[in-house]
Amino acid sequence: MLQAGHKALNEADVVVASKNLRADIPVPETAERVSMDADTIASLPDLLEKYKDKKIVFLTTGDPLYCGIGGTLSKKLSPEQLCIVPAPTAFQMLFARLGQPWLNAKLCSLHARKDLPWRELLRCPLAAIYGDSIRHAGKLAEELICVFPEARHRRAAVGCNLGLPDEEVITGTLEELAAKEDAYASLSVLALLPDPECPVPDLPLGLSDDRYHHYNNMITHPEVRAIVLSKLRLAPGIMWDLGSGSGSVGLEAAGLCSNLQVHSVEKDAERFEQLKINIDHERIENITPYEDNAADLLDTLPCPDRIFIGGGAPDLIEKSFEVLAPGGRMVVTAVMLEKIGVLSSVLSEFREELLSINVSRSRPIATGDSMLQAENPITIAVFVKPSEEK
Numbered sequence: 575m576l577q578a579g580h581k582a583l584n585e586a587d588v589v590v591a592s593k594n595l596r597a598d599i600p601v602p603e604t605a606e607r608v609s610m611d612a613d614t615i616a617s618l619p620d621l622l623e624k625y626k627d628k629k630i631v632f633l634t635t636g637d638p639l640y641c642g643i644g645g646t647l648s649k650k651l652s653p654e655q656l657c658i659v660p661a662p663t664a665f666q667m668l669f670a671r672l673g674q675p676w677l678n679a680k681l682c683s684l685h686a687r688k689d690l691p692w693r694e695l696l697r698c699p700l701a702a703i704y705g706d707s708i709r710h711a712g713k714l715a716e717e718l719i720c721v722f723p724e725a726r727h728r729r730a731a732v733g734c735n736l737g738l739p740d741e742e743v744i745t746g747t748l749e750e751l752a753a754k755e756d757a758y759a760s761l762s763v764l765a766l767l768p769d770p771e772c773p774v775p776d777l778p779l780g781l782s783d784d785r786y787h788h789y790n791n792m793i794t795h796p797e798v799r800a801i802v803l804s805k806l807r808l809a810p811g812i813m814w815d816l817g818s819g820s821g822s823v824g825l826e827a828a829g830l831c832s833n834l835q836v837h838s839v840e841k842d843a844e845r846f847e848q849l850k851i852n853i854d855h856e857r858i859e860n861i862t863p864y865e866d867n868a869a870d871l872l873d874t875l876p877c878p879d880r881i882f883i884g885g886g887a888p889d890l891i892e893k894s895f896e897v898l899a900p901g902g903r904m905v906v907t908a909v910m911l912e913k914i915g916v917l918s919s920v921l922s923e924f925r926e927e928l929l930s931i932n933v934s935r936s937r938p939i940a941t942g943d944s945m946l947q948a949e950n951p952i953t954i955a956v957f958v959k960p961s962e963e964k
Contacts, residue, residue, distance in 0.1 A: 591633035636663040668733035689859040711764035712757030724773040734759035778829030787848040788820035811879035816868040821849040836861040901961040917955040927956040
């Protein structure tokens with residue numbers, strides 16, 4: 575691969591590269607040089623058109639198909655026009671320096687996302703995070719400790735300026751690495767190493783109510799939440815959470831299925847603020863909040879594969895079901911008798927299940943003993959839209 579890269583570079587008519595790479599790697603005198611920066615990427619179609627009859631080499635580090643320009647070029651050029659010559663990635667280099675097998679590692683780059691999927695990463699036995707120009711490895715260690723303090727003793731390593739003359743690899747706990755100035759190098763990778771003794775975050779399924787900001791106990795409680803999510807049969811696609819309130823159902827759906835895009839709609843201003851706080855706290859990016867009346871957005875939101883409605887008028891239920899994708903599932907809950915009556919009659923030909931959930935919790939009484947106190951029963955209706963084949 576190294577030989578193929580040198581050959582391509584020596585035969586190039588145009589070399590597109592950052593200033594640092596042009597300084598480190600000799601570019602043939604005969605080749606025209608083009609700086610690669612944000613403006614270059616933005617005007618890529620113009621650049622490709624300008625040099626359409628030339629042999630262009632884009633010079634990058636690592637594998638350009640992992641959060642690099644290779645993915646962008648593959649959308650603009652045919653396979654016959656594009657040849658990728660990969661180099662070792664920062665992940666590969668760090669694990670090699672550590673002597674750590676990484677075939678099952680969870681990899682994450684902040685160059686392709688704004689939020690750190692902390693729960694998913696900390697639950698993995700082995701993970702690596704490539705930081706950006708602001709959030710270096712030391713900063714990432716700080717963030718992980720902030721959202722899950724129990725992780726401060728997790729074994730970890732930082733690789734700084736890997737492949738460069740001033741390369742450095744530092745090992746220690748997350749807490750130790752967060753305190754090391756060297757871990758804040760601009761080119762750095764944080765690895766979370768196997769540590770079976772260290773606690774991990776709970777699976778985002780039926781988390782306790784106090785995990786979420788909510789109003790006056792108005793939240794889908796953990797047991798019901800877990801059943802609702804099981805009935806939705808989560809899968810990659812689009813989910814609507816209508817009348818989301820605190821957003822607990824949508825947040826847990828997004829946390830359980832990272833390829834599911836959740837759209838949470840809440841019209842009440844106070845609850846909407848709580849929804850945004852909960853999204854920020856969970857640091858999940860595959861969920862989008864809307865402050866609006868759900869009925870007003872049915873024609874503008876992307877077509878859903880899953881819908882959850884925490885109670886709703888018959889017209890909202892019916893109209894939502896109309897736009898549900900073939901084979902999609904809709905789950906609706908109700909507490910009030912009037913709403914339960916709606917669920918027992920609406921869309922009956924598409925209703926797969928109608929069930930009631932009764933939860934009782936122990937409460938202390940004056941004698942010092944405890945008794946079970948029943949909560950309001952929750953009715954759950956599950957609707958399934960026939961697939962087009964049927």
